[in-house]
Amino acid sequence: MPGPTVVAVKSLKGIGHADKQFRAEVQTVGVIKHTNLVRLIGFCVKGNARFLVYEYMSNGSLDSHLFSEKATLLNWDLRYQIALGIAKGLAYLHEECENCIIHCDIKPENILLDVEFCAKIADFGMAKLLGREFNSALTTIRGTMGYLAPEWISGQRITKKADVYSFGIVLLEIISGRRSTKRLKFGSHRYFPLYAAAQVNEGNVLCLLDGRLEGNANVKELDVACRVACWCIQDEENDRPSMGQVVHMLEGVVNTVIPPIPSSFQNLIEGENSRIYSDEG
Template sequence: MVAVKMLKDLGQGEKQFRAEVQTIGMLQHINLVRLFGFCAEGSKRLLVYEYMENGSLSSHLFSKSSVKLIWELRYSIALGTARGLAYLHEECKDCIIHCDIKPDNVLLDADLCPKVADFGMAKLLCRDFSRALTTMRGAIGYLALEWISGLPITHKSDVYIYGMMLLEIISGRRNVEKIKEGKFTYFPIFAAVKVNEGDVMCLTGYRLEGDADVEQLSRACRIACWCIQDAEDHRPMMGHVVRMLEGVMDVEVPPIPRSLLNFVVSELQFVTPSVRKNLSSKWTKK
């Protein structure tokens, strides 16, 4: 059994085709989907991948009808995805930035082992040239500030997006959700404040019903909030993320990213009086 991806638009499709063949075509890792072959005949652009029996992580996290992902599975998926990204960033000949990490692009095999897929936006960087300019695609709420600002990106942009995805794995909900007509809720705000307060059990989704390892949950929440820091230098390397998830590196309580402070101060119902005072003074100083 194989999965065949057909690219229709020869304009953008050709670019995606080349990006996928150049990146994933030469790589093998347990947490990267394998490319078996391709076809480039006339106007046909086909990619032949290994078949992933359990589909995308997205279909399990956000669908009420799917099999429930217990906490142990969620943590294992987060760790496996981090290992795949660490391999791309730190162990390949060229640094590979995926640029589009999200639950839709993490596939699960028969054993629910996660594999990073869809390298159509990937960028290759020589080790002596660590930044790349690329067009902004995807939801702004998931992209790092430097990308939104039109600045060259690095592997730390992947780290930011991974942090956003990790929050979705923890909560089992989209980071941005519509709550009523014309109004949306932004989960990373709530998560950053609760991590700062030390109250993380409320961040698990209703499908977990609080059934999660408290130490692992606290660790994962802290890691996610370190990954979404505004400054690239404050975000960890993916290799460090792996070691933190494995429990061989300590994880301190991260500061609330300043890009979120404006939202937090306007959403003070999330915040206890002591944290509210601290946040307000920080924002005033800024």
């Protein structure tokens, strides 16, 4: 690297899981390049220690900006561009690489932001490579609760649509500035994605916008983003769009119709008091 360069060094120690994580990262992000993927500059193995050298992301993680009061508040334009960047990165992994790559751990902590707040997908330690003759993989790795697709939770084989589900949850968090697992104030269920799906179905999306933005958002983009998120979290993987389709929706290339409320959510809504949809603010 010519001249002084700031980098980020990730250290993995031990054997077993650490070795698998190291190999997964080198075999995925180590051999591909895309604007919306964090760049692996180099790696080193010394005894049981393994080191991965990445480009430095000066604005940290998306998680820190969405959920920390100390970080810079992301305006709507930045949020929409970040969401689109994540979608483009995943579309590249799923549809443009020689082998389809399922990231398996899409969440705000694994989305890094460079000096211009360009989104970069990071942490490929759980990634799965699928040859073009395969479309699914069996994984025993425990992902992050709150972002796992129903088929993963039930122990079925996963496809790239598991990443689509995780993206949908992340998109809801980008829109709302709240963790999807954070409960609403009233009611017996109080699951935020359920609340969001119901509001989108009714065409009431402004109530989902992060209150700190004080309503400052492109309403058309907000509506599209909310619809896309709810398409991505459909129960059946075949009902979810591909990430390429998500990119086209967010870019306005195709029309995004209102999605149905996922059947698992619908079962929870029936008979529930409407107060479960009251946000705690």
